[in-house]
Amino acid sequence: MKIGELAKKAKxxxxxxxxxxxxxxxxxxxxxxxxxxxxxxxxxxxxxxxxRHCRALAMSHEEILVLLQARNQPAQKCxxxxxxxxxxxxxxxxxxxxxxxxEAQLLKLRLxxxxxxxxQHCGILQDLEQAIEDNSTDKNFSxxxxxx
Amino acid sequence: MKIGELAKKAKxxxxxxxxxxxxxxxxxxxxxxxxxxxxxxxxxxxxxxxxRHCRALAMSHEEILVLLQARNQPAQKCxxxxxxxxxxxxxxxxxxxxxxxxEAQLLKLRLxxxxxxxxQHCGILQDLEQAIEDNSTDKNFSxxxxxx
DNA sequence: TAAACACCCTGAAGCGGCTTCAGGGTCAAG
DNA sequence: CTTGACCCTGAAGCCGCTTCAGGGTGTTTA
Ligand SMILES: [Zn+2]
Ligand SMILES: [Zn+2]
Ligand SMILES: [Zn+2]
Ligand SMILES: [Zn+2]
Numbered sequence: 001m002k003i004g005e006l007a008k009k010a011k012x013x014x015x016x017x018x019x020x021x022x023x024x025x026x027x028x029x030x031x032x033x034x035x036x037x038x039x040x041x042x043x044x045x046x047x048x049x050x051x052r053h054c055r056a057l058a059m060s061h062e063e064i065l066v067l068l069q070a071r072n073q074p075a076q077k078c079x080x081x082x083x084x085x086x087x088x089x090x091x092x093x094x095x096x097x098x099x100x101x102x103e104a105q106l107l108k109l110r111l112x113x114x115x116x117x118x119x120q121h122c123g124i125l126q127d128l129e130q131a132i133e134d135n136s137t138d139k140n141f142s143x144x145x146x147x148x
Numbered sequence: 149m150k151i152g153e154l155a156k157k158a159k160x161x162x163x164x165x166x167x168x169x170x171x172x173x174x175x176x177x178x179x180x181x182x183x184x185x186x187x188x189x190x191x192x193x194x195x196x197x198x199x200r201h202c203r204a205l206a207m208s209h210e211e212i213l214v215l216l217q218a219r220n221q222p223a224q225k226c227x228x229x230x231x232x233x234x235x236x237x238x239x240x241x242x243x244x245x246x247x248x249x250x251e252a253q254l255l256k257l258r259l260x261x262x263x264x265x266x267x268q269h270c271g272i273l274q275d276l277e278q279a280i281e282d283n284s285t286d287k288n289f290s291x292x293x294x295x296x
Numbered sequence: 297t298a299a300a301c302a303c304c305c306t307g308a309a310g311c312g313g314c315t316t317c318a319g320g321g322t323c324a325a326g
Numbered sequence: 327c328t329t330g331a332c333c334c335t336g337a338a339g340c341c342g343c344t345t346c347a348g349g350g351t352g353t354t355t356a
Contacts, residue, residue, distance in 0.1 A: 004332065014333085019314060035322055037333055046277060053276050057257070058250055060296050061313075067276065074268035081272055082261050089254045095295030096247045099240055102206055106237045109205070113230050120222035124229055128201050128215065129194060143312090144295010147243030148208055148341090152303065162304085167343060183351055185304055209342075291341085296312090 006040045010048045017048065025051050025061060025068075059088055060143045095144040102147075154188045158196045165196065173199050173209060173216070207236055208291045243292040250295075 007014045020026040021038075026048060029038045050071070054064045063084060070081050112123030119125060155162045168174040169186075174196060177186045198219070202212045211232060218229050260271030267273060 050276050057254055058295055070267045071273055076267050077264060078261060078267045078270035079264050081270055082264060085258050085272055092247055092251050092254060092295045096244055099244045103240050106205055106240060110233050113226060116225060116227050116230060119218045119224050119226045122226035122229055124233055125219055128198050142296050145293035147206055147240040147292010148290045
């Protein structure tokens with residue numbers, strides 16, 4: 001199968017597939033001798049599906065690589081896999097808590113201007129000019145991305 | 149005041165300050181004629197504090213620029229400010245919900261391997277090889293970053 | 297007075313996880 | 327024989343910084 005078909009089956013773009021090959025999440029496929037098109041089979045699709053599933057769960061490429069390696073060593077213990085999921089779950093949980101803190105702060109900020117006025121007297125702007133409360137939030141970026 | 153002192157007072161790095169100047173979040177400061185060092189005053193500190201406060205709330209540079217402009221037009225109505233905060237609050241709220249979905253999916257995944265075995269029989273790996281359930285999550289990236 | 301050390305400067309590259317762009321080649325249908 | 331769908335490569339862009347390379351400045355101390 002050609003790259004476009006694989007992309008459709010895995011619900012991603014062809015560019016993403018080429019990118020995954022470049023960074024080593026997918027092995028380089030064989031090529032059509034005549035036109036140099038990439039050619040894939042079922043096992044490529046399975047691996048890509050695995051990767052996309054992991055990405056849908058917001059795992060980092062590094063985390064996914066560990067899982068892929070484990071997948072290739074069927075006889076080994078799976079402790080490390082279970083641990084990786086636990087750790088990643090923590091990444092997500094921590095990030096949720098950070099964002100909930102932000103949410104609360106933003107709600108509080110929003111209340112500073114209940115009846116619209118001009119910028120000069122807007123409680124929101126005034127609040128933003130105050131010194132920063134110490135949130136440990138800013139530095140503790142685990143690997144799960146933000147809100148935008 | 150020199151850049152190091154400003155950085156300390158605003159609780160950020162000097163590199164961040166130089167970066168903000170480059171991308172226009174801070175205006176270019178005046179310079180010491182002799183050694184070309186950047187020189188700052190209280191109003192620079194106030195503006196930087198404002199920016200850092202916004203960043204601590206995970207606003208994007210684009211959003212911050214809008215607020216900075218409003219701050220420079222004290223006589224105008226503040227509707228747009230209030231609206232911007234509401235919108236940004238939505239960015240955060242949406243991202244929290246996305247991450248909570250992930251959290252639930254990860255918890256479910258984790259339960260697939262309650263008693264450690266080998267990779268071949270690990271329910272987690274088996275689950276990850278299944279087709280992807282349709283989460284609308286993947287594409288709806290608003291501007292608030294992830295969990296890592 | 298010289299060496300050590302802390303601070304300042306610039307410009308470029310790197311991070312992650314892609315997406316987009318520029319500039320092509322391939323191939324079936326009409 | 328042209329249109330349009332698909333494929334290729336390599337480089338650059340996105341965001342919000344951080345890090346690096348390669349310097350200059352300025353104070354302190356041996
Ligand atoms: Zn993780
Ligand atoms: Zn207002
Ligand atoms: Zn926002
Ligand atoms: Zn297991």
